[in-house]
Amino acid sequence: MPTQPPKSNVLKFLYENSLLLVGGLLVLVTLIGQLFTGWHDYNSELEDMELLPLTLGAYAQSGHFLEATFENWESEFLQMGLYVVLTIWLRQRGSSESKKLYEEEEVDQEPNPTKEDAPGPVKRGGWQLALYRRSLSIAFFLLFFGSFWLHAKGGAEVYSIEQVHNGKSAVGTLDYMTTSRFWFESFQNWQSEFLSIVSIVGLSIFLRQHGSPESKQVDAAHTETGK
Numbered sequence: 001m002p003t004q005p006p007k008s009n010v011l012k013f014l015y016e017n018s019l020l021l022v023g024g025l026l027v028l029v030t031l032i033g034q035l036f037t038g039w040h041d042y043n044s045e046l047e048d049m050e051l052l053p054l055t056l057g058a059y060a061q062s063g064h065f066l067e068a069t070f071e072n073w074e075s076e077f078l079q080m081g082l083y084v085v086l087t088i089w090l091r092q093r094g095s096s097e098s099k100k101l102y103e104e105e106e107v108d109q110e111p112n113p114t115k116e117d118a119p120g121p122v123k124r125g126g127w128q129l130a131l132y133r134r135s136l137s138i139a140f141f142l143l144f145f146g147s148f149w150l151h152a153k154g155g156a157e158v159y160s161i162e163q164v165h166n167g168k169s170a171v172g173t174l175d176y177m178t179t180s181r182f183w184f185e186s187f188q189n190w191q192s193e194f195l196s197i198v199s200i201v202g203l204s205i206f207l208r209q210h211g212s213p214e215s216k217q218v219d220a221a222h223t224e225t226g227k
Contacts, residue, residue, distance in 0.1 A: 031069070035060060038068055049165045063157025066150055071185050074147035079193035081140030093225055094205035096216040100226040148186075152177045155185065 006012045042064045043053040059065055092098040099105050111122045111133065121132035153173045160170035176182055206222055209215040216224055
């Protein structure tokens with residue numbers, strides 16, 4: 001890895017933001033893949049119901065695409081929001097994903113408003129600081145509730161098409177949220193995200209990945225807690 005910043009501003013930007021840029025590119029590529037495969041899959045379902053197929057543009061605005069996208073996003077935001085909050089108070093002996101068991105850490109210290117490069121809310125204090133010091137978990141939970149609603153909205157549209165095809169009544173978003181189908185979709189995604197938390201917390205006790213900040217040092221004892 002470079003020990004000095006690249007001389008080119010472009011290379012410097014790419015290197016310093018490479019984790020977010022690559023992550024964003026992976027999201028975009030897989031979302032496009034989901035769009036095209038979902039389009040073909042849903043048109044097959046519509047054909048089975050003897051309904052007209054959708055154009056790609058129409059599918060991108062359909063309840064099927066909306067539901068499939070935000071059904072997954074909601075579980076991701078829920079996972080991250082809960083993980084951020086739970087790691088404030090809970091510990092796991094030996095895990096790199098836990099704070100240390102009995103030592104005070106830098107993240108527990110009160111913010112210093114006199115620090116030269118401190119963010120604006122820290123310097124201004126009051127309600128802005130109170131909000132800012134919890135802004136990460138607040139953002140994740142707001143994204144979760146937004147995705148939760150869009151999952152329900154898209155699901156209600158798909159469910160209603162099926163209901164009408166079977167000679168039954170269409171349902172609204174709130175009605176759909178009372179169905180077992182909606183909660184089955186939610187719970188099956190939520191449990192997989194909670195499993196990923198258990199996996200990274202538990203496996204990081206005994207296993208290592210050289211060079212990753214998510215792992216302890218390779219020669220660290222299994223009982224060593226935190227990074």
